[in-house]
Amino acid sequence: MKRTHLPLNGLRVFDAAARHLSFTRAADELAVTPAAVGQQIRALEDMLGVVLFRRTPRGLELTPEAEAGLPALRSAFLELEESVRAMQAGQSSQHLTIAAPRDLTAKWLSARLAAYAVQEPGVQFMLVAADDAxxxxxxxxxxxxxLTDGTGEHEGVPLGDSRFVTVGAPDGGGLESPIAWPGCPVEDGKAVVRVADAGLAIDAAANGLGRACVPALLAEADIAAGRVVALGESRDGPGYWLIAPLPQWRQKKVKALVAALSEG
Structure with a gap:
């Protein structure tokens, strides 16, 4: 019989009835009625083509066919229990694999993961570069x-706001031309420098290579440190989001990290 056709619920009822040799006590264990136990046993017997129990003046007795299959069945249930425990242990582990843009990791995420690791001894991170696909x-x-406009098909929460801010060299010097990066394209001929991401755009602005329009969240540490200054008014744009499919989102370790990063 294929795994997809295994009558697991019926086998579970059979195991309980075989241990108690009583449909009534099996029903109490499984929180169902004795009639439901009887129906499951009859359905299982019909599927397997064997009789599993005989009624005698002394009560229920297992047939030879039932006795032959019971040891392997109980061993299989024990292995299933071990499998469930192993999966639950994995869910409660402190190993987290996180994808993020390289510039966000360098300028925002790493410091917060370090602070989180101090609060949660034993936590381990695997960091990978984000990819749109x-x-x-x-x-x-x-x-x-x-960096997106929303969670799409996944679960998620935003990090801070979705403002973009223009930053430049702190002394007011340097070039005034825009710095181009994929999140803030600039017309050909207007940018003195083009870089791969917003983090490099901030560094270029700090070095006087122009003015960079970047996510405010990414620039906040450099602004606070005086490496760059905010110029003019901010504008709306896509923001950074913490996202994951629902199964991962439900994990305790993910919930705890999301809470810590959202607050910080």
């Missing part, structure tokens, strides 16, 4: 941080 299952991810 990243597959959570294939990459075995627990959580991702993305």
């Amino acid at each position: 990243l597959d959570f299952t294939e990459a075995n991810l627990d959580l991702a941080l993305r």
